[in-house]
Amino acid sequence: MTTTHNRRWPKVVLQLAFLIFAVIQLYPLVWLVFSSFKTNIEITGSNVMGLPNEWRWANYDYALFKANIARNFLNSLMYTTVTVIISALLSAMVSFAVARMKWKLNNVVLTFFMLGLMIPVHATLLPVFQMLKMTSLLNTPWALIIPYTVSALPTTIFIMIGFFRALPGELEEASVVDGCNIYQVFFRIMLPLVKPAIVTTSIFTFLSAWNELMFANTFINDPDLATITVAINSFKSAYATEFGPMFAGMVVATLPMIIIYLFLSNQVQKSIIAGAVKG
Numbered sequence: 001m002t003t004t005h006n007r008r009w010p011k012v013v014l015q016l017a018f019l020i021f022a023v024i025q026l027y028p029l030v031w032l033v034f035s036s037f038k039t040n041i042e043i044t045g046s047n048v049m050g051l052p053n054e055w056r057w058a059n060y061d062y063a064l065f066k067a068n069i070a071r072n073f074l075n076s077l078m079y080t081t082v083t084v085i086i087s088a089l090l091s092a093m094v095s096f097a098v099a100r101m102k103w104k105l106n107n108v109v110l111t112f113f114m115l116g117l118m119i120p121v122h123a124t125l126l127p128v129f130q131m132l133k134m135t136s137l138l139n140t141p142w143a144l145i146i147p148y149t150v151s152a153l154p155t156t157i158f159i160m161i162g163f164f165r166a167l168p169g170e171l172e173e174a175s176v177v178d179g180c181n182i183y184q185v186f187f188r189i190m191l192p193l194v195k196p197a198i199v200t201t202s203i204f205t206f207l208s209a210w211n212e213l214m215f216a217n218t219f220i221n222d223p224d225l226a227t228i229t230v231a232i233n234s235f236k237s238a239y240a241t242e243f244g245p246m247f248a249g250m251v252v253a254t255l256p257m258i259i260i261y262l263f264l265s266n267q268v269q270k271s272i273i274a275g276a277v278k279g
Contacts, residue, residue: 029254031049032247032250032251032254033251034050034051034052035243035244035247036059036060036244036247036248036250036251037052037054037055037056037057037059037244037248038052038053038056038059038243038244038247039056039244040241040242040243040244043243043244043247044243056244059244059245059247059248060245060248060252062242062244062245062248063245063246063248063249063252064248064252067231067234067235067245067249068223068231069228069231069232069248069249069252071224072226072227072228072230072231073228073252073253075141075225075226075227075228076210076227076228076229076253077256078141079141079144079145079148079209079227080148080206080209080210082141082145083144083145083148083149083152083205083206083209084202084205084206084209086145086149087148087149087152087153087156087201087205088156088198088201088202088205090149090153091152091153091156091157091160091201092160092186092191092194092198093186094109094113094153094157095157095160095161095163095164095194096164096186096190097109098110098157098161098164099161099164099165100164100165100167100172100190110157110161113153113154113157113158114154114157114158115154116150116151116153116154117154117155117158121151121214122214124147124151125214125215125218128147128215128219129218129219132146132219138219138220138221139219139220139221139222139225140225141225143215143219143220144209144212144215144216144219144220144227147215147219148205148208148209148212148215151208152201152204152205152208152209155201155204156201156204156205159197159200159201160194160197160198160201162197163193163194163196163197164190164194167190167193167194171189171190171193172185172189172190175188175189199264203260203264206256206257206260207257210228210229210253210256210257211229212227212229213227213229213230213233216229216230217229217230217233228249228252228253229253231249232246232249232250232253235249
């Protein structure tokens with residue numbers, strides 16, 4: 001009995017540690033939700049940590065409709081969705097060409113894209129601004145979609161190449177014998193096999209594009225085209241800050257990330273395990 005009792009203690013301690021860690025991780029989100037229903041007075045002093053004295057749904061009404069966060073939410077959703085689709089397709093094509101095909105510029109192309117991992121995003125702000133200005137793309141959706149897509153390519157290619165290289169060469173040989181051309185081999189055979197990598201990189205790309213502020217604040221001046229991060233930042237002024245509506249906007253902006261995690265977390269775990277085994 002004593003031995004069994006002693007064996008249980010480490011498990012209890014470990015479970016308690018995990019519980020404390022989960023509370024620490026989740027409490028900021030809970031605090032954000034509570035704060036979105038409070039007044040400025042409650043948030044800044046009288047009731048910082050507790051439940052709202054009154055559940056002010058007016059904060060959400062102000063954020064969504066008077067401040068037009070709903071429109072900016074749709075803008076961000078459009079920019080991010082297009083970025084994810086284009087970057088996933090382009091990175092899969094490049095990774096397939098580099099990892100599975102033999103041609104003279106193979107290593108040169110790979111090096112070219114990998115150099116993007118060493119360039120800070122902030123260092124590209126002025127050159128990208130000048131190029132967008134020269135091509136008359138400022139204040140258009142493409143002013144964000146193109147930079148977001150290009151920024152995502154190095155990381156997604158780096159991840160996908162490992163998956164493509166791990167696939168057996170016999171797959172292509174059998175496909176060619178069956179009469180498939182190079183495009184059919186890619187779209188019908190190879191692309192479905194790297195689905196975990198596509199899902200993982202798409203999530204990373206989505207989070208990066210959805211939370212981005214610097215490019216969105218610089219390349220878009222039209223409020224009708226602004227992203228949700230820019231709209232939330234606009235609640236802060238030199239003289240006053242509407243914390244309640246701002247936190248309500250943050251809750252709305254957080255919802256897509258929570259939904260994506262809940263539905264696709266298993267795919268991410270599978271890709272991580274597959275990558276570890278293949279590595």
